Amino acid sequence: xxxALVCVIWRDLTLYIRHRGEWAxxxxxxxxxxxxxxxxxxxxPKTLSKLAPFVIWICVVLSLLMSLExxxxxxxxxxxxxxxxxxxxxxxxxxxxxxxxxxxxMGFPLLIVAILFGLLLNVSEQGxxxxxxxxLLGIPSLSIVGGIGAALTIxxxxxxxxxxxxxxxxMIPIVIFGANAVAAANQDLPYHSEILLMGxxxxxxxxxxxxATAAALRVSIE
Amino acid sequence: MLKANAIGCExxxxxxxxxxxxxxxxxxxxxxxxxNGAGKSSLLRILSGLVCPTSGSVSWQGQVIKPGSSFFSxxxxxxxxxxxxxxxxxxxxxxxxxxxxxxxxxxxxxxxxRSAINAVGLAGFEDYPCENLSLxxxxxxxxxxxxxxxxxxxxxxxxxxxxxxxxxxxxxxxIREHVQIGGIVVLASHVTLEDFPCQKQTxxxxxx
Numbered sequence: 486x487x488x489a490l491v492c493v494i495w496r497d498l499t500l501y502i503r504h505r506g507e508w509a510x511x512x513x514x515x516x517x518x519x520x521x522x523x524x525x526x527x528x529x530p531k532t533l534s535k536l537a538p539f540v541i542w543i544c545v546v547l548s549l550l551m552s553l554e555x556x557x558x559x560x561x562x563x564x565x566x567x568x569x570x571x572x573x574x575x576x577x578x579x580x581x582x583x584x585x586x587x588x589x590x591m592g593f594p595l596l597i598v599a600i601l602f603g604l605l606l607n608v609s610e611q612g613x614x615x616x617x618x619x620x621l622l623g624i625p626s627l628s629i630v631g632g633i634g635a636a637l638t639i640x641x642x643x644x645x646x647x648x649x650x651x652x653x654x655x656m657i658p659i660v661i662f663g664a665n666a667v668a669a670a671n672q673d674l675p676y677h678s679e680i681l682l683m684g685x686x687x688x689x690x691x692x693x694x695x696x697a698t699a700a701a702l703r704v705s706i707e
Numbered sequence: 708m709l710k711a712n713a714i715g716c717e718x719x720x721x722x723x724x725x726x727x728x729x730x731x732x733x734x735x736x737x738x739x740x741x742x743n744g745a746g747k748s749s750l751l752r753i754l755s756g757l758v759c760p761t762s763g764s765v766s767w768q769g770q771v772i773k774p775g776s777s778f779f780s781x782x783x784x785x786x787x788x789x790x791x792x793x794x795x796x797x798x799x800x801x802x803x804x805x806x807x808x809x810x811x812x813x814x815x816x817x818x819x820x821r822s823a824i825n826a827v828g829l830a831g832f833e834d835y836p837c838e839n840l841s842l843x844x845x846x847x848x849x850x851x852x853x854x855x856x857x858x859x860x861x862x863x864x865x866x867x868x869x870x871x872x873x874x875x876x877x878x879x880x881x882i883r884e885h886v887q888i889g890g891i892v893v894l895a896s897h898v899t900l901e902d903f904p905c906q907k908q909t910x911x912x913x914x915x
Contacts, residue, residue, distance in 0.1 A: 493806075563792055564787070564790040567788060568804060571782075571784055571808075573780035573808065703774075707757075
């Protein structure tokens with residue numbers, strides 16, 4: 486089972502490397518939006534530092550949404566997902582592999598870019614550490630939750646906007662806790678409860694997300 | 708072995724077929740024929756366990772197939788969407804296809820995969836991305852699985868699409884070989900099957 490999981494992760498990472506354009510566009514989108522904010526708001530370090538956690542978290546969610554739209558698309562068109570369904574291994578494990586690959590390929594670059602922007606927007610040192618931890622917990626949760634929505638909408642033409650409508654409400658708690666934790670740390674306030682709740686949310690979606698994704702996909706394939 | 712119990716299929720409120728019952732024993736070739744839109748592909752998707760029939764059930768070795776049953780490690784389905792990723796090379800495509808399908812303990816070596824690619828006549832193309840290959844060549848990549856630890860039951864939907872005469876011959880020989888050693892092959896095809904000197908049944912879908 487582990488072998489099949491590793492095989493899917495390896496395959497998807499190779500695909501991300503081959504489709505560099507597709508891989509890089511959410512990152513460029515992040516950089517564009519995040520640099521628009523300081524241009525609009527002005528260069529007052531205090532205001533920037535106060536808004537930075539929210540700006541960064543919004544950009545993370547939007548660029549992840551953008552990349553999630555394509556997570557299953559080519560696999561659906563080429564018939565890969567049919568082979569996944571017919572595999573003797575559980576479908577949820579194989580799809581979990583795709584989510585892990587998505588986190589590795591999209592999440593890590595986002596993590597680095599987000600921290601760079603945290604520094605640019607004058608977030609305090611403690612704020613940067615909390616931003617890093619909150620993204621580390623938040624990006625996998627967002628990716629798994631998004632995977633469920635992507636599996637539900639693959640059969641649809643232009644499912645992108647429907648995907649956003651479907652899963653944004655589920656993403657909101659993660660964003661609120663994440664941004665608030667960073668904002669609190671930035672002002673030297675306690676932030677542990679938010680981080681712990683994000684950890685709890687991650688464990689919850691880790692347990693149920695792959696099963697839900699598999700069920701959604703079976704419906705879409707028919 | 709593979710048994711259809713009174714299966715029926717509906718699409719868009721139109722009944723494609725109903726009450727279809729048959730049983731395939733080891734060493735049988737079932738050729739599914741019929742006009743376009745008669746439900747050949749739907750039948751094959753149902754038999755492979757990809758779609759549930761509207762009525763009836765499909766069973767393998769006496770057990771109704773459902774997610775997780777042993778049927779999924781003993782059959783192979785190649786449909787219209789052949790499951791080949793254009794950005795990957797034939798070798799990489801075979802590696803992941805076998806990786807998610809092969810339950811054997813010892814993984815296949817890449818030299819075995821190369822010889823399978825050789826068998827379908829793609830020697831020299833192992834390391835080219837499939838997007839540079841023609842339709843027929845991609846079909847050959849998908850068919851290379853038939854040469855690698857092939858399971859008992861093959862369900863092939865129009866496998867001759869895009870193949871040239873030589874490719875057809877190679878595939879026909881491989882199918883014949885498999886049936887002779889006791890395999891089951893379900894084939895939807897417009898190709899005349901007179902060249903198959905083995906036990907074969909024909910199923911015609913549609914109104915006569």
